[in-house]
Amino acid sequence: MTYEELAALVNRSLFADLGYTDEDGRQNIRRVFCVWHKGLGRHLISTNTSSAHVQSLLRNGNACLYFSDDAAFEGLCLCGRAVIHTERAFKELLWNDGDEKYYPDGIGDPDYCVTEFVAESGRFYRYDGKGTLTSAELAAFDAGRDFENGYAKTAGNGNKQE
Amino acid sequence: MTYEELAALVNRSLFADLGYTDEDGRQNIRRVFCVWHKGLGRHLISTNTSSAHVQSLLRNGNACLYFSDDAAFEGLCLCGRAVIHTERAFKELLWNDGDEKYYPDGIGDPDYCVTEFVAESGRFYRYDGKGTLTSAELAAFDAGRDFENGYAKTAGNGNKQE
Numbered sequence: 001m002t003y004e005e006l007a008a009l010v011n012r013s014l015f016a017d018l019g020y021t022d023e024d025g026r027q028n029i030r031r032v033f034c035v036w037h038k039g040l041g042r043h044l045i046s047t048n049t050s051s052a053h054v055q056s057l058l059r060n061g062n063a064c065l066y067f068s069d070d071a072a073f074e075g076l077c078l079c080g081r082a083v084i085h086t087e088r089a090f091k092e093l094l095w096n097d098g099d100e101k102y103y104p105d106g107i108g109d110p111d112y113c114v115t116e117f118v119a120e121s122g123r124f125y126r127y128d129g130k131g132t133l134t135s136a137e138l139a140a141f142d143a144g145r146d147f148e149n150g151y152a153k154t155a156g157n158g159n160k161q162e
Numbered sequence: 163m164t165y166e167e168l169a170a171l172v173n174r175s176l177f178a179d180l181g182y183t184d185e186d187g188r189q190n191i192r193r194v195f196c197v198w199h200k201g202l203g204r205h206l207i208s209t210n211t212s213s214a215h216v217q218s219l220l221r222n223g224n225a226c227l228y229f230s231d232d233a234a235f236e237g238l239c240l241c242g243r244a245v246i247h248t249e250r251a252f253k254e255l256l257w258n259d260g261d262e263k264y265y266p267d268g269i270g271d272p273d274y275c276v277t278e279f280v281a282e283s284g285r286f287y288r289y290d291g292k293g294t295l296t297s298a299e300l301a302a303f304d305a306g307r308d309f310e311n312g313y314a315k316t317a318g319n320g321n322k323q324e
Contacts, residue, residue: 014232015230015232017179017181017191017228019179019181019189019190019191020189021189022241026224026226026241027181027182027183027189027224027225027226027241028181028226028239028241029179029181029191029226029228029239030237030239031228031230031232031237031287052285062188062189063189064188064189064190064191066179066191066193068177068193070176070177070193075192075193077190077191077192079184079188079189079190123214125193
């Protein structure tokens with residue numbers, strides 16, 4: 001798969017799978033809404049600060065993020081780390097009208113945070129073969145890019161999130 | 163969610179996400195075709211013995227298996243361990259006409275194996291809340307059940323796998 005094909009997979013996804021180690025040291029996965037991306041290497045996820053996976057990631061940030069399209073038989077697993085942000089800039093970027101139903105106190109709600117996944121390597125799978133992405137390849141592809149709502153861009157609609 | 167609702171989620175799934183620790187000690191996820199289930203606690207997956215995740219699971223069998231339905235906002239994460247089977251009975255059970263394209267030497271192909279995921283606990287998520295499954299609850303639900311192709315049963319077709 002080319003970088004552009006991998007970016008297309010990421011951008012048309014609404015959800016990804018976040019793999020992490022839970023507080024008992026076990027493998028765990030959480031399906032997350034994930035539409036904000038900086039190229040292939042950085043991805044933002046709105047989350048409740050109190051949720052179990054955020055608490056686990058604060059203890060152990062090693063994680064992976066998996067994008068897949070079953071119909072196309074495409075998958076991309078990124079390995080790296082998760083950083084929990086409570087800075088207002090991140091929270092404003094991902095905020096949508098109506099998010100008060102998840103975070104009653106609005107953008108400043110202490111139970112609202114943004115998880116940033118930072119990839120250090122990647123491995124992709126498709127019907128026609130598999131391959132790897134190094135940290136240097138990710139950095140080169142991502143250079144000069146900003147965070148964008150890939151799904152909104154792909155779907156061609158004006159919403160920040162669907 | 164009731165046990166029956168969780169079993170319906172599992173049975174209508176074609177794929178699940180297998181979370182494991184790779185040879186570098188990192189979190190990793192592999193999307194797997196997973197339609198053979200014994201209740202909620204045991205799941206079978208045909209795999210190439212040579213694939214990276216099988217080699218990692220042979221070293222460290224701690225794993226999780228995640229079933230999800232994005233449209234219904236349902237998810238079930240099972241924590242447990244993966245056991246790699248090379249016994250002919252497992253390989254015969256999951257074999258389909260045409261699998262020679264993956265395993266040229268047929269059922270006896272040494273590159274063909276069956277991964278059994280054995281759940282020890284579970285956690286489920288739906289729009290209306292979340293909850294947990296204990297080992298005892300899984301055992302009680304699964305008692306007296308055999309492995310079945312849940313997808314074929316749900317879809318009402320006669321194929322062993324789709």
